[in-house]
Amino acid sequence: MQIEIKGMASGHSLFLSYLEHEKKLLLLDWLRDKKIPIASSCDGKGVCKKCGIQNGWLTCELTLEIFLQRQPDGVIEISYL
């Protein structure tokens, strides 16, 4: 099971694997665990909006599981990467 991290600024993609139990993690925490430099100045309180990805989704408000329900192809688009 893989997630594609697509950097919209660089045009580069990175592919990361996830384990079933990791689907319960917030996407923000999972990305940080994988050393993806996701922006945040409110530390996941849903205020700064810097952790946003495509469709205006906030990674601090989605688990990996909910993200995959919304985006079954597992592609995360990050504008500043």
Ligand code: FES
């Ligand atoms: S980390 Fe600030 S809104 Fe998500």
